[in-house]
Amino acid sequence: MASTHYLLANPCAGQNIGYLRLAVVGDSAVGKTLFARQFVETLPEVLSHDWDPLKPRRTNGDDDGAEDDDDDEDDYVQTQALTERFSSTMMEIPWDNMDTDDEVPARNLVFLDTPGYGSVIDARTNFALFMNHVSQTFEEKNSKISPFIEVTNNELMRSLVTGVGAHKFIDVCFYLIVHRLKPLDIEYMRIISEKVNVVPIISKIDTQSEQDVQQLKVHVLKTLREQGVSIYTFRIDYDRLIHMAETGQAGGPPFAVSNVPPKPSSEDPLDQIPFTHAMNELPLLRKLVLETQINNVRQFTVKKFINWRSKQIALQQQQQQQMHAPMPYLPVLQSLQDLAASAPTIA
Template structure:
């Protein structure tokens, strides 16, 4: 007879919980240190041996100092990607340039993608097409590498991690091209708006211009990094108050007191690039290098690339349920609920409009029928009055004939009576 103790003995003290479950952990007390504290250091050494990648795209009109700013940002003399005679460029050109920067044993593979010719033509309708094609191409190349037999090997990451979008310091808010470009780019990459040539505005003008830009960004529902990715980025609360960043770039280094600083020299004084009272350059560099470099890469992969990959797979007929392991399930559910709610509202509005149109058509039809009936009624009344007048005339004729007949009869009777007498 099989007893419970026999069954437990056959299953063992710790039975197999199944392929998708883990057994409950058991606490153990160490009698001597094992050296677990060295694991983070070992991980740090191993990660430090490999190089890190950062791909930045610079977008903005010519003459905003983009190249000078990139030299200032990385504190290096980055060669110009294209010569200065780009004002006659008929189309927007995409020119990636690769660099290696090393600091304290950490190697950064830097790729800067410039977009000369952007916003320089009178017809700017197609300025954004080459930029979007380049971004999508990098996503597609990464997706192709994932399907390669050597998928487990390191995939070269050429995807754009951030777009520094330079805005002219006009003080009047976003231009139509800027609003359209930011709206489209923010759906594909991490966009960081930058106000160029901050030294052309006073402190009050910069504050006012930032306020106008923030209103425009909210009005056009433009997602910017890191403001729109609060759940994916930590430690940026202090930096958020400086967005959009107003920056200054300079290749000149002069001595100010006992230190060498990058600055721009004018007759009325010196504007220091790294002075927080003059520009937000320090905060932008801290965002890109110190705080959010890893977050930029992670957000690109987990948010933008997964969205692009999911759209490609869905376009090929892949069921949504299969993609739940690829995309964020919760965000997908919320997005589906929001989309269904919008579709329901749109259908209700369409049905209401259709009902209103049908009611109006029915009212117009009834109004026409009422007018026709009123016209027919008036016609019948007129005809009836005509018949009534005719009958009355005939009745008068009959009465006259009867009267004349009676008069004739009376006359004959009187004559007969007179003869008899």
């Protein structure tokens, strides 16, 4: 049973967020579920959460012999399905029940939690699950646009980019990385970026030194630029982002996020060695996504849909032309028929 928890909030700020859909993607054991929860659970604008309760993982003491993994998704069960987690930053009238004037939580902030790629033998299975969901949102919206009325891209942009959100597209995909950038991460980010604004995140920075995180930031940015991967840069060019990473300036991707639960105090001297990790940039990331850059995020999302739709239209036109084009063998067939008609008839 989903749980609903009401909090004090700033209703005006929450109203400004409108409807927004986010996704968290990455390999297994990178902390996706914890990241999603931390992103929204401490937001002062949130009125309520409607998240399914998480179930504890099986431990070594279970009869099935399942192993307990300390690095797993914050010690919760991994699922092989997409999970939508809802939060509300505003109230709305339930239009499907016109007999009441009572407002209900809008569930306007949606986080799509995805299974890790490493949780199955074939990583493409879980990735395809996510991409099929993304493609379906595009196809559903496109099916509602009348094919008998010519709609310009500018008209589509004006109708779909609103201050409260006018679509069910995923606006931002947070792609989580821990310790290193793998070739699979690069290819997945490349494919996702065609339809979603991808924002790389370096998670679990509590397990890495500040210098390690800084070096990983530079490596991620340089590699993605060299590989031609188009991430959402918050209107900052790659050269500027690399300079910021090299000099330790916050403000752009990849963002360093602390999403590791605090360990219990220990008297072991080895656990008391001073360790300086990078600054947690989660508050800055939330401010950019939910406040200062939210309109730009929505515009880029709709642009991706329009580009996809233009390619679909071009493909359909090409297929129609091929269907109506004369077949290359028809002239030869006609010549054979003419020759047969002119041949003498044998009695």
